[in-house]
Amino acid sequence: MLANIQLRNFRCFESLRVEFFPGFNFFIGRNGQGKTSILEAACVLLRLQSQRSSTLAPLIRFGEKSFALSGGIDGHVLEFHYSALRRKVAFDEVDQRTLEEYLRAGRVVSFANTDIELVRGGSEIRRRYLDFLATQVDPLYRPTLRSYERALRSRNALLKSPQPRPREIAAYDAPLLEHGGKLSTMRARLIERLAPLAAAAHRAISETEEELVLEFSPGNSDDFPSDLANSRAQELRLRQTVVGPHRDDIRLLVEAHPASQYASEGQQRTVALALKTAQARVFMAEEGKPPLLLIDDIFGELDPVRRNSLLRSLPADAQKLVTATTMQWREQGGEGPVFELKNGRLIGG
Numbered sequence: 001m002l003a004n005i006q007l008r009n010f011r012c013f014e015s016l017r018v019e020f021f022p023g024f025n026f027f028i029g030r031n032g033q034g035k036t037s038i039l040e041a042a043c044v045l046l047r048l049q050s051q052r053s054s055t056l057a058p059l060i061r062f063g064e065k066s067f068a069l070s071g072g073i074d075g076h077v078l079e080f081h082y083s084a085l086r087r088k089v090a091f092d093e094v095d096q097r098t099l100e101e102y103l104r105a106g107r108v109v110s111f112a113n114t115d116i117e118l119v120r121g122g123s124e125i126r127r128r129y130l131d132f133l134a135t136q137v138d139p140l141y142r143p144t145l146r147s148y149e150r151a152l153r154s155r156n157a158l159l160k161s162p163q164p165r166p167r168e169i170a171a172y173d174a175p176l177l178e179h180g181g182k183l184s185t186m187r188a189r190l191i192e193r194l195a196p197l198a199a200a201a202h203r204a205i206s207e208t209e210e211e212l213v214l215e216f217s218p219g220n221s222d223d224f225p226s227d228l229a230n231s232r233a234q235e236l237r238l239r240q241t242v243v244g245p246h247r248d249d250i251r252l253l254v255e256a257h258p259a260s261q262y263a264s265e266g267q268q269r270t271v272a273l274a275l276k277t278a279q280a281r282v283f284m285a286e287e288g289k290p291p292l293l294l295i296d297d298i299f300g301e302l303d304p305v306r307r308n309s310l311l312r313s314l315p316a317d318a319q320k321l322v323t324a325t326t327m328q329w330r331e332q333g334g335e336g337p338v339f340e341l342k343n344g345r346l347i348g349g
């Protein structure tokens with residue numbers, strides 16, 4: 001479990017220390033008081049990436065040049081220092097050159113109000129969902145993804161040049177096919193594992209027998225080399241690579257109908273929650289211990305009964321950091337300390 005965290009020049013906080021408890025930890029406060037920032041600090045400390053920002057520069061407090069995070073997890077000390085020029089990562093006070101040991105310390109699943117975009121939004125959102133999970137369970141995933149993206153970028157840059165030269169473009173076919181093939185295999189396997197877990201979570205959260213099906217919709221067929229060869233004319237016309245894992249998607253079906261088109265808003269939210277819960281279950285199967293759950297403002301229009309049953313549907317033994325604007329809906333005797341944020345300070349706990 002994450003025992004504590006220290007923030008320095010991170011978002012709105014100049015300096016803050018939080019001691020966490022096992023199970024639920026609630027953070028309440030009015031808008032803009034720093035609730036999401038505390039969850040973000042936990043995510044960045046454990047995963048070196050933010051759940052809400054694709055780059056880390058915006059996390060540096062206005063007027064400062066760097067931020068620093070440190071914290072204790074399962075008896076280890078993690079430290080991360082970030083500035084535009086330098087990143088420093090230390091595990092048990094030893095500076096790390098590779099991230100493997102550091103990143104093994106803790107896993108994270110983030111639930112947010114924007115998760116409904118997993119159902120409604122474009123395919124890149126579902127790929128990011130897969131990537132966030134896969135980089136945490138398979139150390140080979142990130143390097144494979146990066147290599148694929150590098151080959152794709154180079155290829156696309158050549159396709160966009162005023163006079164594309166087929167020979168130069170073809171030089172990137174081999175790395176594109178090699179890393180792309182590996183990426184597809186890893187993603188297909190991951191979706192196979194997620195599918196039954198998401199279906200079970202969906203039944204539990206919706207309290208119905210409605211069937212949620214996840215299907216991999218790959219951006220190329222089993223014969224990627226032929227797909228690539230056959231797409232030459234189209235590539236030159238559209239000036240980009242048109243087949244491959246950068247077009248992968250997950251098809252989401254509720255009772256055999258695409259959830260983006262047919263499911264109600266409440267049903268779409270349930271599907272999104274099921275997808276995130278399934279991520280948590282994959283970690284439990286993989287690591288034998290649950291991930292840290294970051295639960296940011298997901299209660300939206302839910303009534304108090306649903307809010308409480310939603311909290312109950314989360315993996316019981318996981319540590320949870322939960323934000324809300326009030327706690328008036330919480331059942332009597334509900335477990336977990338409540339921290340209140342006001343003007344950059346933390347009250348209670």
Ligand SMILES: Nc1ncnc2c1ncn2[C@@H]1O[C@H](COP(=O)(O)OP(=O)(O)OP(=O)(O)O)[C@@H](O)[C@H]1O
Pocket residue numbers: 010011012013029030031032033034035036037038058059060061062297325
């Ligand atoms: N780099 C930064 N430096 C200083 N302040 C920042 C920075 N980035 C964001 N902020 C401010 O930090 C405050 C806290 O933001 P945060 O998203 O954590 O609030 P929140 O409590 O989650 O609010 P909400 O209830 O609206 O979700 C906001 O007022 C925001 O404007």
Ligand SMILES: [Mg+2]
Pocket residue numbers: 035036037296297
């Ligand atoms: Mg917030």
